[in-house]
Amino acid sequence: MSKAISVVVIGRSLSQQERTRLRSASQTPLAILAELPNAPQVLDELNRLRPQAALVLLNGELNHSFQLVERIHQELPDTAVVCSSEDNSPEVILQSFRSGATEFLRQPLVESEIASVFSKIEQSVIRPEESHLGRVVAVYASKGGCGTTFVTANLAASLARLSRKRACVIDLNLQAGDQPLYLGLEPIYSIHDVVRNYDRLDDQLMASYLTQRSKYLGLLAAPTEIGKDEDVRVEHVTRAIALLRAQTEYVVIDPPRMLNEITISALDAADDLILLLTLDIPAIRSARRTLDIFTRLGYDRSRIKVVVNRYTKTPEFDLKQVEKVLETQVFATIANDYQAAIASINVGEPLVLSKNQSRVIHDFSVLSSKLTGIKPQTETSAPTSKPQRGWTSIFGSKR
Numbered sequence: 066m067s068k069a070i071s072v073v074v075i076g077r078s079l080s081q082q083e084r085t086r087l088r089s090a091s092q093t094p095l096a097i098l099a100e101l102p103n104a105p106q107v108l109d110e111l112n113r114l115r116p117q118a119a120l121v122l123l124n125g126e127l128n129h130s131f132q133l134v135e136r137i138h139q140e141l142p143d144t145a146v147v148c149s150s151e152d153n154s155p156e157v158i159l160q161s162f163r164s165g166a167t168e169f170l171r172q173p174l175v176e177s178e179i180a181s182v183f184s185k186i187e188q189s190v191i192r193p194e195e196s197h198l199g200r201v202v203a204v205y206a207s208k209g210g211c212g213t214t215f216v217t218a219n220l221a222a223s224l225a226r227l228s229r230k231r232a233c234v235i236d237l238n239l240q241a242g243d244q245p246l247y248l249g250l251e252p253i254y255s256i257h258d259v260v261r262n263y264d265r266l267d268d269q270l271m272a273s274y275l276t277q278r279s280k281y282l283g284l285l286a287a288p289t290e291i292g293k294d295e296d297v298r299v300e301h302v303t304r305a306i307a308l309l310r311a312q313t314e315y316v317v318i319d320p321p322r323m324l325n326e327i328t329i330s331a332l333d334a335a336d337d338l339i340l341l342l343t344l345d346i347p348a349i350r351s352a353r354r355t356l357d358i359f360t361r362l363g364y365d366r367s368r369i370k371v372v373v374n375r376y377t378k379t380p381e382f383d384l385k386q387v388e389k390v391l392e393t394q395v396f397a398t399i400a401n402d403y404q405a406a407i408a409s410i411n412v413g414e415p416l417v418l419s420k421n422q423s424r425v426i427h428d429f430s431v432l433s434s435k436l437t438g439i440k441p442q443t444e445t446s447a448p449t450s451k452p453q454r455g456w457t458s459i460f461g462s463k464r
């Protein structure tokens with residue numbers, strides 16, 4: 066059975082007759098997600114809804130409409146743009162295609178034309194469940210304060226930047242999720258909406274519950290209201306991960322410290338399990354215990370990546386000793402730079418997206434590169450005490 070094509074109509078509201086015609090004309094049903102005026106916030110709304118098609122009704126100032134078509138074409142490459150106008154002159158049709166529309170519908174809308182246009186779109190749509198699956202990375206520390214939340218937020222941002230693909234964070238600290246602070250977001254939706262609408266949850270609805278920091282970085286927040294965490298169960302988490310990995314290249318999870326069934330369901334789903342620790346006896350012991358538990362849970366060692374956060378070379382612990390105790394190689398280290406870390410948290414901007422010249426940014430780039438096999442685009446040498454020129458332009462630039 067073919068699934069509905071999701072459409073957002075822009076320009077003006079449809080008449081009842083137009084709406085009925087659109088919904089019933091094509092063999093593939095059309096789900097009209099919203100009807101929006103061509104106002105400044107329309108792109109934000111499109112980014113949130115991520116429809117498969119945008120139907121732009123050309124009216125008013127034509128150039129204004131064509132500018133919007135161009136921006137949708139650039140910013141939402143997966144959304145097919147259909148222009149529609151009462152003016153079917155070659156100039157208008159040509160300008161629609163030049164701006165990035167893939168189809169044109171004349172007005173009043175004709176059923177056979179709607180059917181033909183949307184059947185073409187239906188054939189070109191890559192359905193998320195048919196495309197390849199994104200990678201799930203869980204960052205876990207059994208001891209508090211190792212930097213799980215900081216590392217999760219920055220790793221997701223770093224993966225998105227390196228790959229130029231979408232990444233999202235799932236905050237599973239259901240009682241007190243801090244990710245919005247670390248990512249500088251104010252979520253309206255959360256995993257509680259997944260619970261509320263579980264019966265009708267699909268990839269579109271799931272996408273609309275992400276709070277986007279940019280096109281490339283989103284967050285599925287922990288419940289924003291006290292007491293809403295109790296309803297979240299394993300099946301909600303598992304389904305959210307499955308739907309998000311079908312539409313996002315990297316899903317990075319910040320699970321709670323307690324190894325309850327929700328945490329385990331997230332760890333089970335992870336392709337990479339980052340075991341985070343700091344170089345102190347309690348954290349190393351705790352990591353050792355966690356590794357034993359992972360073995361009992363049947364986790365393959367190749368999935369487990371030991372990462373040392375807040376790393377500075379100290380005479381007490383060198384990495385070799387840590388590797389000996391853990392009987393596992395250290396996969397990567399993240400430098401200790403409290404000033405930079407706390408400053409980024411205080412302004413709500415992941416450090417890796419800032420213009421800071423901290424060594425931490427380089428370390429996240431190396432970690433992301435090791436996880437994905439993608440080489441950083443420019444030089445990879447780490448800044449020494451004096452940062453090299455061009456460093457900011459490599460990692461601090463927003464492109």
Ligand SMILES: Nc1ncnc2c1ncn2[C@@H]1O[C@H](COP(=O)(O)OP(=O)(O)OP(=O)(O)O)[C@@H](O)[C@H]1O
Binds near residue numbers: 400402425
């Ligand atoms: N690489 C780093 N260098 C310096 N400081 C860091 C680094 N990573 C994290 N921190 C600091 O450590 C503190 C704790 O970080 P974070 O909140 O991410 O830990 P957590 O493991 O999520 O804690 P909790 O167990 O409470 O959830 C923060 O103040 C953060 O700034």
Ligand SMILES: [Mg+2]
Binds near residue numbers: 213214215238243
């Ligand atoms: Mg935390």
